[in-house]
Amino acid sequence: MRVSGDVKKVVLAYSGGLDTSIILKWLQTTYGCEVVAFTADLGQGEELEPARKKAELLGCREIFVEDLREEFVRDFVFPMMRANALYEGVYLLGTSIARPLIAKRQIEIARATGADAVAHGATGKGNDQVRFELSYYALEPEIRVIAPWREWTFKSRTDLIDFAEKNQIPVAKDKRGEAPFSVDANLLHSSSEGKVLEDPAEEPPAYVFQRTLSPEEAPDQATVIEIGFEHGDAVSIDGVRLSPATLLAKLNELGKANGIGRLDLVENRFVGMKSRGVYETPGGTILHVAHRAMESITLDRGAAHLKDELMPRYAELIYNGFWFSPEREMLQALIDKSQGAVTGGVRLKLYKGNVIVIGRESPNSLYSTKIVTFEDDAGAYDQKDAQGFIKLNALRLRLLAARNKGLDR
Template sequence: MSGDVKKVVLAYSGGLDTSVILRWLQDHYGAEVVTFTADLGQGEELEPARKKAEMLGIKDIYVEDLREEFVRDYVFPMFRANALYEGTYLLGTSVARPLIAKRQIEIAKETGADAVAHGATGKGNDQVRFELGYYALKPDIKIIAPWREWDLTSRTKLIEYAEKHQIPVPKDKHGEPPFSQDANLLHISSEGKMLEDPWEAPDMDLVLSRMVSPEKAPDKAEEITIDFEKGDPTAINGEKLSPAALLTRLNELGGKHGIGCIDIVENRFIGMKSRGVYETPGGTVLFHARRAMESITLDRGAMHLKDELMPRYAELLYNGFWFSPEREMMQAAIDKGSELVSGSVRLKLYKGNCIITGRKSPNSLYDADIVTFEEDTVYDQRDAEGFIKLNALRLRLRGRLQGR
């Protein structure tokens, strides 16, 4: 096997799993390993990952801050689609994988690597998301997925392998963490172990890390404004912010008021169901604000078409088809529809609730002269009679037939 792969780019977190993978790649394939660690806003110090890679003998080490690119080029385009998977999930993990895959392939080209590797298991969605991205961007790339190949089939074996090869094992790994977490600037997902029984209520004091529970949120509501330009948020309370800084601020505001936690059972792409607890405070606030902004700036036909496209868009992203032609086609239509989605939305944040209290736009289609209940000169109510009769024609014909 050693001749098959000469150099491999590993998506490397610095944790136990990917540290074992790093050494396993060296032993099993005899390959030179290049590590890539992405800062997507997970809230962890990444320098320890660099030092650990150095300690394990790695020469080419990439540690990169991708927060702005992540929010600007992946999170915001997804939010323009108002994407919700199965009506609830804001796709926080799903949207991060294409960027990691893209950068891995770029590094493979820069370093002359002939393979890429990831630490996703053979049961989850991430293996599909990573690998569809790899193949879309470099069709001839070799992919190594250790969890589908090796015989380290338990946490105990993983720890034994690490200790045998002098790979540091955090103390909490010996005692098994109560659940696994994945984090980025958009969300934190918690899955597995104590959360696997969908009937057992999660211990929110243990699970929540980016937000408080609604019960512990302040007793006083906080009102904020969010400004939009062409579908994307640009400012909070009048202060212009970069994409990553804006989402960070919304996380702080939403998290403070207990907004954005969901406990769901979802359908994984590979066929099984999975229970997870997801924290998306800033994304939840942004989702509601965007819908309010669109409500006065989008034409009815355009808005309803977006709502029809959304489930398909969300499913594509969830399943890993970010780089597919159909997602790009839908994105072009969605972005076209966002050109006039500009203005301001006012929201009240209170104990898990995100309440819209106002919206305004220079492109507003809301006309007070037409919708008023007072007397007006721009809408002849008698026109409604013909409108209703024309729409009722087929119903009346059917009714006559049934009445015979």
């Protein structure tokens, strides 16, 4: 069914793959509208010029292929890393953190080209539809959103292939059957889910892993590196200053070679179901461990513990698509305030899937050898003071125990 006069121009998040190519043509035929193709280079590791050529072949007059790697790491990944964000205690949010940047650029392109709608290729069962659309509406409240997977009548892969063939969309031989699993990738991570991975009792096949050696195959000798930090952000590796994206890419190489960053997770999706995903986040895993080590000597106990209490809420906001919400921005301001003194260096040993902290130092360190020493501390800490401290903290426990024993209080 053709919807005429409803939409004039739509900006599509376009990968150049079969599914988004079908979506592009479906938008043209269903809405009779002009489609602006937008392809973001977030470090997914694929050549993107073929996406431009395919969009041209499908009749797009306005095509945007943009390298957003530095913005992605600087303005999205690094702020998240300052929070030590982990969803459900383990997931480094590699897919989640990419969606707000793509959505932001779609809205900016829509404004620049006069488009009145945006579209994405996320399915109606996943989290990405929520992340894209919450971001769209937060940035442009009156924007029209088209989600083809929730609208079209295609019921199977065969239906999609038939549509592609009828509309002269090239279909590679390896795309005609069902893919063994789906993949999303960017500079921070790769995620794999579905098909061969749907049974959480079964170990993932070796061919699922793309960004890491298995720990068993990693070298028998450890790799030692030092990461330099300034105000909570990593700025150097082994004394060499690097841009955010270049630094993360280098850590990815080191992590891959040492079997670091694999995660097999059954998670709770925002839409209500549980799903099993296999994630590879080599550089992000190293960065997470290093940042916590840097904070361990530069953050006051109260500040560090408050951050840890707030982190699950912050991570959940990103996972659920609320990057542009006021509460995430409020938490970010608090987190960033805590990072002023998080400067120095962390030495790490990378070995067979492990990231081991072997040293940390900072000009802003709160660690005092004078106070912690078991030798004569020259009056820096009077151990007799601990007696009153303990008695005051034990008072409520003693009263409770006395009551329970029926003793006179």
